[in-house]
Amino acid sequence: MVAVDTSVLASVQAELSGQDIxxxxxxxxxxxxxxxxxxxxxxxxxRTAGDGVAFCRSVYATSPMGDVVDxxxxxxxxxxxxxxxxxxxxxxxxxxxxxxxxxxxxxxNPDGSPSEQSPRTVLRRVADRFAELGxxxxxxxxxxxxxxxxxxxxxxxxxxxxxGTGNVYTAGYKGDPDNTLLALLRGLDAYGLDVVAANHExxxxxxxxxxxxxxxxxxxxxxxxxxxxVQELARMRDKMATFMAKPxxxxxxxxxxxxxxxxxxxxxxxxxxxxxxxxLSATARSAVAGLLAHAPALTAxxxxxxxxxxxxxxxxxxxxxxxxGLDNRSAMVRIPPExxxxxxxxxxxxxxxANPYLGLAALLAAAYLGIHDKLEPPPKLRGYGYDAGxxxxxxxxxxxxxxxxxxxxxxxxxxxxAFVAAFVAYKRNELDRFSRWVTDWEFREYSYHL
Numbered sequence: 001m002v003a004v005d006t007s008v009l010a011s012v013q014a015e016l017s018g019q020d021i022x023x024x025x026x027x028x029x030x031x032x033x034x035x036x037x038x039x040x041x042x043x044x045x046x047r048t049a050g051d052g053v054a055f056c057r058s059v060y061a062t063s064p065m066g067d068v069v070d071x072x073x074x075x076x077x078x079x080x081x082x083x084x085x086x087x088x089x090x091x092x093x094x095x096x097x098x099x100x101x102x103x104x105x106x107x108x109n110p111d112g113s114p115s116e117q118s119p120r121t122v123l124r125r126v127a128d129r130f131a132e133l134g135x136x137x138x139x140x141x142x143x144x145x146x147x148x149x150x151x152x153x154x155x156x157x158x159x160x161x162x163x164g165t166g167n168v169y170t171a172g173y174k175g176d177p178d179n180t181l182l183a184l185l186r187g188l189d190a191y192g193l194d195v196v197a198a199n200h201e202x203x204x205x206x207x208x209x210x211x212x213x214x215x216x217x218x219x220x221x222x223x224x225x226x227x228x229x230v231q232e233l234a235r236m237r238d239k240m241a242t243f244m245a246k247p248x249x250x251x252x253x254x255x256x257x258x259x260x261x262x263x264x265x266x267x268x269x270x271x272x273x274x275x276x277x278x279x280l281s282a283t284a285r286s287a288v289a290g291l292l293a294h295a296p297a298l299t300a301x302x303x304x305x306x307x308x309x310x311x312x313x314x315x316x317x318x319x320x321x322x323x324x325g326l327d328n329r330s331a332m333v334r335i336p337p338e339x340x341x342x343x344x345x346x347x348x349x350x351x352x353x354a355n356p357y358l359g360l361a362a363l364l365a366a367a368y369l370g371i372h373d374k375l376e377p378p379p380k381l382r383g384y385g386y387d388a389g390x391x392x393x394x395x396x397x398x399x400x401x402x403x404x405x406x407x408x409x410x411x412x413x414x415x416x417x418a419f420v421a422a423f424v425a426y427k428r429n430e431l432d433r434f435s436r437w438v439t440d441w442e443f444r445e446y447s448y449h450l
Contacts, residue, residue: 002052002083009046021101028105029119033355035228052083061426069429071422083108095190116418119357126364127216140213140259141223148240160205168202175200193222203251223356243352245308253311256350272343279339289377290370295322296404301362302350314386321391325381365414
């Protein structure tokens, strides 16, 4: 049985009512990072949330097309419940919906134990292992996305917003004719997501907004909320924001870059060492080595869709090989030039379709294993990093990445076998559905001549 202190809930209820908030939106992440949730009336909040809010467990694995994928304890078990408990520390008003506050839920089994299939639980599980080393990870997420506007002429009804070439690292009306990016930045700031900067990215209609670094769970919570908020704010302007890995054949993909550092319990940066090679500590080098050693398995979680692998390749500014380098954006792991407290590594592997909780959990799990096992990285990349003769290639498709994840028993044990089984089952179902779907490419290639 799951229960919450109703006196605390009653106090929160009174506080919200005093702020003219009459609805609490209880939200959580499914396996792919889409938000699932329910709106609760504030005047009944303490009563409604006192024993938790029940959801069908299979919502974890409901596909974008509405298919219910059978995961352990789901469809074949009779569609039982999970229980959502609001994490009251995450409560905040939604600035673009007056009268609404949002709170993130932790998911539990009916017996009160944490739900192992919950992405937030997976991240907590890995972060706790980091704490056993006396280390506190800090993460700064960077997310790219495309903005689209309606077009009756486009085959899918959407075209890139503000079409124009060469607008990388521009701001203002030049690449953003409706000033939508500025509206997004202000809205996200008012939402308390600690966003710090925004700009037009490399491709036409593509943008990036950076979030400040914080502890792992908070960084994932903010990135999760960020994606939902960007999509909602775009809808309010009759646009669509997509974090799809590569939505267009003639433009680049969207990345999910993670800046990662670690600090001791005493508050000292542990990746910095002025006397170490390249100014890096042995701990930092081992973290890099862990990411490289477990890169094939990480790919399944950080590049989780069929489309993800169309973002990879030479000259894409996305990684293609398992390598690392100093201030080298063609490497999978980049070491930015700052040292001292700003010493960090940047994992450039992920694409924007990744679930933030799972992307951060994968990063921390691999880094933990590298630090725990005192691994040493191979020689660093020098020059442009797309020479397959120098470093091994990353998995080239989702089936290969899923196989690598299942084979990496050290990583799967850290993430949790129940979660990995559910994730792989969901993704194999996705692959099966894709394999039976006739694509536009096939029609264009075969229909006229065959």
